[in-house]
Amino acid sequence: MKKLLIILIILLLPGCYNYKELKDLSIVYSFSIDKKENEYILYVNTIKPGEEKNKIITNTGKGKTIMASARNINNSLDLNLLNSNLEYVLISKEIIKNDLNEVIDYLSRDTRLPFNFLIVTTDDNIDTINNYLTKTSLENLLKISSNKNGYTYLLDFKTLLHNYLSKEKETVYPTVNIEKDKITIGNLIYFNNKEEIKLSKEEALSFNIISNNIKNNLITIKCGNKYFSLEALKSKSKIKNNNLKTYIETKLVSYECDYDLNNINTIKLLENLASKEIKDNLYYTINNMKKDYIATKIKNIETNIKITKEGTLRGDLL
Template sequence: MKRKTPIILFFSSLILLTGCWNKRELNELSILLGLGIDKEKDQYIITAQVVNPSEIASKKGSSGKAPVVVFQSKGETIFEAVRKITTVAPRKLYFAHLRILVFGEELAKEGIGEAIDALLRDSEVRNDFYITVSKNSRAADVLKVLTPLEKIPANSLFASLEVSAKSWSPTEGVTINQLVSNMVSDGINPILTGIEIKGKVKDGEMNKNLQQSKPKTNLEYKGMAVFKHDKLIGWLNEKESRAVNFALGKVKSSVGYVKCPHGGKAVIEIVRTKSKLNAKMVKGEPQGSVEIKIQGNVAEIECNGLDLTNPASITYLEKESENVLTRIIKSTIQHSQKEYQTDIFGFGEALSRSEPDDWKRYKKDWDQTFLQMPVTVKINMKIRQTGTINNSPLNKMK
């Protein structure tokens, strides 16, 4: 009997093991990479950009077919609209590989809260895709445009947003978790990168748009959408978008220029930044501060007679860079206070950390308090290198 006991236990345990009861084969799914959400009256419009597997997997080169297929449907709710896509698509949408989510501008003005709720409840949806807002167009039109270099437009948009954020800095890749955190917080409001169609949508959705060195229609990231909780209330331009990222310490690399004493420009490459945004009580009232340390290199000189071997010239470039950036950041903070009356920087969150007891008094009506709050901006710029040459050869030319 003792010998039989392990055998009985082994076969008994097999009863508890399960197979792949919910497995789905790839040929039964539509791999969703780009999702657009618009609203028309009381109905949601869902636009799904899915991979055309026969074109992507082809070993014989391009067959002339589009690398993606765009499906669209309407519904009273988002979930209904997604399911209704099966009436036009032969396969059910698979959300696990979603790369880019685009909200239409009109929907964003009404509020994106319901759409976010629907996505968060779906177990297939991961949190590593980026979210943007279409500017002056519908999300559906953005997802119809084919892009050069990358076969799949959603992948192109994802990569372009990452590269732009790392090397130029007027954009930011915001994930769904980051967006929700800022939406529900009392001390900060969300911002999302905007995307704009350059050219005609009809030209952009044709394969011949890619068969020329300069496509007639392109997609371009443009400014940032300012939200109050879940509603779009305005836009920041490119300069202001970069200023926000500088203040929040999100600039990894960028480029700027200052005017030279005797005409021309000096271009500075930003190679490192460290930002500290704070808020504290001063004489019984909240006051904000932004301190940024920046390291840069001289990338280009168009100045007349600027001697880079002279330490005074380097000091001049540093001070001018500090002044220019200080003005832009102050102007952007004032724009956020006076025009939009919303804290997109997170001064409220900073106050809740530094002065938790006082924060309880201001928490409920923080945006109104932020409207009047003074903010100081201090920039410390250090130029480390001037490149492989010091003075420009242009100085020797008459």
């Protein structure tokens, strides 16, 4: 009985230490990190529950190190921060170029931070973006766009850390910009020896195909003078012995070409057209990358586009 009591007491000792009242906590929504005049600026965007729905309050801290700036935030806070629900971290380009090391160190050191928040950068001033956060939910914007369009993708902290540590891979960053008084998705960028390189829309799509990020994206292909659109259903890319093999299952969603769809051979023709165009795009992208991404050693590319009968536009004709 004594032993049992001792075990119970030992087990219960850690208890009260962690007690929190929900109303004394401020829920952190996102971080923005910038550096100006040799000082880190950490913006912590918290959601204030209550009166106004989803009102985002930005608290700012400055310091010589990123940790110092984090501590300085406490000068303007009346609540404790609850970091566990961090959605994304917005990092300025300057930091990616020069001080990525410190930021990754800070983000990976704090055990209370989750590991799956998104990383995003911007062409604009970080201050400006922060002003627009109440209007637009940035992480939803990224999620929807990457799911539907394929010109951007979701970079989470885990991937960034993995790329950073492996030293072989260069990380491609999604960007957001202010356009017409709204936050919109910008081009993907990567850095080659501190030189910023932008990916065009075609290159971004190729990048997403290679890195298996295709979800429900739309691929528009030229047929003569007109176009047809395919919606991706399944995608799989594999790099083996310097060969890139891509298989994409699609459905036809928009069709303006002259070929007769009632003809069985037309679908094969469309598949070949799509395969060829995507293959050309992939070659173009790989050759275009100066310090190459994962595609450095790729020599041969094999693409296989399949148009499924099910769900195809005017499927009854086929």
